[in-house]
Amino acid sequence: MTSTSDRFLVISSDCHAGLPPDKYRDYLDPQYRAAFDQALPIQIEMTRAAERQFLVADINVDWRHGRERALSGAWDHDARTEVLDADGIAGEVIFPDGITEMNSPPFGAALGLPTENVVPELQWAGAHAHNRWLAELVAMAPERRVGVAIVPALWDVARAVHEVRWARAHGLSSIMIPVMWGKHAPYHHPKYDALWAACQELDVVINFHSGPAPIEDFFGPPPLGSAPVGPGAMGIYVSEVAWWNVRPLTFMIWGGAFERFPRLRVAITEGTSVWAPEYLRLLDHRYEVTHYAQKLGDYRSHLKSKPSEYFARNVLIGASCMPRREAELRAEIGVANIAWGSDYPHPEGSWPLTREQQLATFRGLPEPEIAQMLGGNAARFYGFDVEKLAPHVARIGPEKRLFGDVP
Numbered sequence: 001m002t003s004t005s006d007r008f009l010v011i012s013s014d015c016h017a018g019l020p021p022d023k024y025r026d027y028l029d030p031q032y033r034a035a036f037d038q039a040l041p042i043q044i045e046m047t048r049a050a051e052r053q054f055l056v057a058d059i060n061v062d063w064r065h066g067r068e069r070a071l072s073g074a075w076d077h078d079a080r081t082e083v084l085d086a087d088g089i090a091g092e093v094i095f096p097d098g099i100t101e102m103n104s105p106p107f108g109a110a111l112g113l114p115t116e117n118v119v120p121e122l123q124w125a126g127a128h129a130h131n132r133w134l135a136e137l138v139a140m141a142p143e144r145r146v147g148v149a150i151v152p153a154l155w156d157v158a159r160a161v162h163e164v165r166w167a168r169a170h171g172l173s174s175i176m177i178p179v180m181w182g183k184h185a186p187y188h189h190p191k192y193d194a195l196w197a198a199c200q201e202l203d204v205v206i207n208f209h210s211g212p213a214p215i216e217d218f219f220g221p222p223p224l225g226s227a228p229v230g231p232g233a234m235g236i237y238v239s240e241v242a243w244w245n246v247r248p249l250t251f252m253i254w255g256g257a258f259e260r261f262p263r264l265r266v267a268i269t270e271g272t273s274v275w276a277p278e279y280l281r282l283l284d285h286r287y288e289v290t291h292y293a294q295k296l297g298d299y300r301s302h303l304k305s306k307p308s309e310y311f312a313r314n315v316l317i318g319a320s321c322m323p324r325r326e327a328e329l330r331a332e333i334g335v336a337n338i339a340w341g342s343d344y345p346h347p348e349g350s351w352p353l354t355r356e357q358q359l360a361t362f363r364g365l366p367e368p369e370i371a372q373m374l375g376g377n378a379a380r381f382y383g384f385d386v387e388k389l390a391p392h393v394a395r396i397g398p399e400k401r402l403f404g405d406v407p
Contacts, residue, residue, distance in 0.1 A: 007397030009375035010358075011091040011384060012084075013318035014209075014269050014341030018097035019075050019133055021047075024106050027129035035122060036106055046224065047102050063347045070352070074103060074345045077140045084144075087342060087354040090375070090392040091384050093146045093318070094137070095176060095209050095269070096130055097345075105130035109150050112212045113178040117222065120155040127152055128163065135170040143388035147172040148207055154184040157191050161198045173383060174205040174267075179212040179245055187248050188255025200261045205382055207318075210245040210271040213237060245271035246279065249315065253283065256302050258310040265381060269318030270343060274325065276317060277332035283307035312337060316381045319373075321350045327361050327373070335369050339378040355398060363403050370403055 019027075021043060025036050064071060073080030074097055084092060096111055097103045104110035108118035109126030127150035138147040149167035153160035154177075164175055177195075185191060199206055218237040220227035246268055258264055284306050290296065303310075312334050319326055320341040330338055340358070343349030350357040362370045379386050 006401075007393050007399055008088075008371055008403075009091075009379065009386060009389060009393045010087075010089050010397060011093070011339070011375040011378035011382075011389075012087075012089050012342040012344065013093050013267070013316070013339035013378045013382075014320040015084075015092040015094050015344045016097040016346060017074055017080070017094050017134070017137060018103035018105060018130065020103055021106065023075070024126070024129050024133070027132045028106070028125055029128075032107075032122065032125040039106060039122075043104070043106060044102065047098075047104060060347065067352070071345050075137075077137065081141065083344060083351065085392075085396050087344070087351055088396050088398045089342060089354075090389045090397060091144050091146070091379070092344075093148060093174065093207075093267075093269075093341075093378065093382055094134065095148045095207070096150055098211075105150065109152065111176075111209055112180075113150070113152050113154075113176075114212075115154055115178070115180070115182040115184060120152070123152050124155070124159065124163075126150075128166075131163070131167055131170075131172060135167075135172055138171050142171060143385055144392065146174050146205075146382045146384065148174045148176045151175045151177050153177045153192070153195055154181055157194050160195050164195070164198050164202060164204055168202045168204055173203065174207060175199070176207045176209055177248075179208050179210075179248060180214075187251040187257070192257075193260065196257050196261045196264050200264045203263075203383065205265045205267055207267045207269055208245055208248050209269045210241055213241045213244045242271040242275055245269075246275060249311075250283070253307045253310050254299075254303075258314045259303055259305070262313070265314055265316070267316045267318050267339075267381065270320040270341065271317075272326065273317045273319040273322065273333055273338060274329065276311075276334075276337075277329060280308040280311055316377060318378075321348070321357060322361055322373075324361050327365060330365075330369065330373065335372050336377055338373045339381065340374050358398060359402060363405060365403070367400060367403070370400075374398075 021040060025033055028036055069079055070083050073083045096105055098111055105126045107122035107126035108114055109123050109130060131149045134147040138145040149172040151160050151163050167175060218233045219229050249266060249268060252266065287300055287306050315337060317338055318341050319338050320343045322340055342351055342354055344351045
């Protein structure tokens, strides 16, 4: 007989879910449904264009063949549970979905949360529709699921605080805010203190998820696919998108958000973790060394700690499908700041080869450190109840003995 002592607790810090696009209509307030009916075919066509531009269409048909039931777990509770059980995943953090399953929330309330060519009131409506449905999905297995509510905070901070309070009251203990702010105030602006304060008070995790970037720089002006694309566009995009995902953190650290709100928690997800060692060294260098240049003036006295110390205390990296190289950088990043993720149901994720990828990444590392990265860090950061997860771990968790040999 196996027990939790024989198996690892696995929590995916990066999973995705969303309704088939037409199903969001039922979750919208009635006054937005006519606009939804007009916008839906446009949204579907734009998603198909993005599928082609981001090369997803090249592999999606073959990759989906024979996996239709498992992929329906993007919105179906039973299918989702089957997939996560087979992957050995006891708990998950659930972000909105997108291109792969054609199931982004309506009106631009998707992972990118753009501020151009959207109507703020409609984006809020789409976000709230998704949050309503997500609360239902989480309630079907509340001990196993942390839902990430969509909050388009740039438009209205007071409304963002209201949505955070609604989300927390309905079982959603995490939020996602825009990575890019466009013409709006960046995240070192004092107006966001009301949002940071609410998240600290309610113990709500703030997330920035990879994907947003200045797409027109890589793929030409909108609409996507309407202009010839230069060589290497996708390579340029995937090289720079991680930088955009981390940029809000730079503003929050230097802006003193973690000094004023010491219990605030921020996760940076699906942007790799290879950037972290040099990033932290650079920020600490600017804090400890560069400030001696008199022409720069005093730009650090409002911070009582080094940037890397705020990072260690307040930040988690959702390191989706992390390769061996990232595990080998764990001491430089901080073992306590790394959380593995499967990225289900996306084709770039670990599913359906999760066990093999986990072994390739973690085998031979110290068992306590594997335990932290596979599930312990995410449990602590997102507030999972490990006692309630224990029966699932005993039933499906990967056996520790398999990770004992060096590959």
